[in-house]
C-alpha cells in the first residue's frame with residue numbers, strides 16, 4: 001500500500017535536493033569562470049558537471065511543483081504553484097520560489113542556446129543564477145515545514161555558507177585573474193619589446209610586456225597576437241610561451257623568403273626597448289579536452305603547438321611529431337626533445353634516417369586522439385588525409401584556394417545597425433560593409449587571421465576562408481566576410 005504521505009515526503013526532499021544542486025551549480029560555475037578550476041586544465045567533464053547540476057536542479061524543482069499539486073493535504077492548484085501571489089499560504093515566500101523557478105528556466109534555457117544568443121545577453125541571464133539561489137534561500141527559509149528542526153538548520157547554514165563562499169571566491173578570483181570583462185579582441189595596446197633572441201636560423205624569439213610589467217590579458221593555447229607594424233602592415237603570430245605566465249607574451253617570427261614586409265621588418269628593425277602596437281590575443285585553434293593528443297608541427301608551425309604542450313597536465317597522454325628542414329632551423333626542437341624525450345619525435349629532413357612515415361605515426365596512437373597540426377600546407381594536407389575530420393584541427397598561416405561557385409550578389413541585413421547592404425558579385429562582404437560605414441575590422445583580408453569574424457543571425461554562409469573547420473563555424477554561427485559569401489540570397493549578420 002502506498003504511504004499516504006508519499007507526495008509530502010517527495011515535496012520536502014525534492015526542495016532540499018534542488019536547493020543543494022543549485023548551490024553546487026553556482027559554486028562550480030564560479031570556480032570555472034574564475035579559472036580556479038581551469039588552471040588544472042579544462043576537461044569537458046568540468047563544464048559538463050556544471051551543466052548537469054543546473055539541469056538536475058531544474059528537474060528537482062519540477063518534481064517539487066508536481067508533488068505540491070499531487071499531495072492530498074496541500075492540494076496546490078497549477079495556478080497556485082506557478083503564478084506568484086495566487087495562493088493564500090505564505091504568499092510572499094511562495095512567490096519568491098516561483099520567481100526563482102522562472103529564473104532557473106531562463107538560465108538553463110539560455111545555456112542550451114548559448115551559441116545562438118548574443119554573448120552579453122547570455123552572460124546577463126546567466127548571472128541571474130546568483131539571484132535564483134538567493135530567492136530559493138529566502139523561499140526555503142520561510143516556507144519549509146522543517147525550518148525549526150536542527151538538521152534543516154544545518155542544511156540551510158551549509159548551503160547559504162557555500163553560496164556566500166562562492167560569491168567571495170568570485171570577487172577575490174575576479175580581482176586576481178583580471179576579472180572576466182572581455183575586451184574587444186582588436187583593442188590595441190602598446191607593449192614593450194623586452195628581448196629579441198635568435199631561437200633558430202631565421203627565427204627570432206620576441207618577448208613583449210606591458211609597461212611596469214602589469215598583468216596581461218589571459219590567453220589559451222592556440223591563440224595569436226596581431227602586431228600592428230609601423231610600416232602599416234598587420235601580422236599575426238601565435239603565442240608560444242606558457243599560458244600560466246601573465247606578465248609577458250612570447251612569439252617567434254620566421255623571416256619568410258617571400259616576406260611582403262612583415263617578418264622582414266621585424267627581423268631588421270625590432271629591438272629591445274622599442275614599443276609596438278599589439279591587439280589580441282584571439283584564438284581560432286583552441287585545444288579541446290581529449291583523452292590523448294597527437295601534435296604535428298612543421299617548421300614555424302611549432303609555435304601554437306608548443307603553447308599547447310606547455311599547458312598540458314602531467315598525466316595527459318600526448319605525442320609530438322616535429323618536422324623541418326634541419327635542426328638548426330627548427331625553433332625549440334632541442335629544448336622540447338630534451339624536456340620530453342618520450343613523446344617528442346623530431347624529424348629533420350637533412351638527417352640520414354629522417355623519413356617521415358606519417359601514416360604509421362598516425363596509426364600508432366589511440367583512435368580517439370585529437371590531432372592538432374600546424375605547418376606548411378603540404379604537411380597539413382597529408383595529415384588531414386589520414387585523420388577523420390572530426391578529430392582533425394588545423395591552423396593555417398596562409399590562405400588555401402578554395403573551390404567556389406561563381407560569386408552571386410548577396411543582400412546583407414545588419415541586425416544591430418538596422419541597415420541593408422547589397423554586396424555585388426565582385427566585392428567582398430567585408431569591403432561592402434566598410435564602405436557603408438559599418439563597424440567591422442579586417443586585417444589579412446585573405447581569410448586566415450580571423451579578425452573580421454561576425455556572427456550569423458540568419459541565412460546560410462558559404463565559407464571560403466581558412467580559419468577553422470566549416471562545421472565548427474556553422475556550429476558557432478560565424479562567418480569571415482573578407483572572403484566568404486552566402487549560399488542564400490539574404491544573410492543576416494550581427495553588425
Ligand code: FES
Pocket residue numbers: 441442443444445446447448449450451452453465467480481482483
Ligand atoms: S580579415 Fe583576416 S580572416 Fe578576414
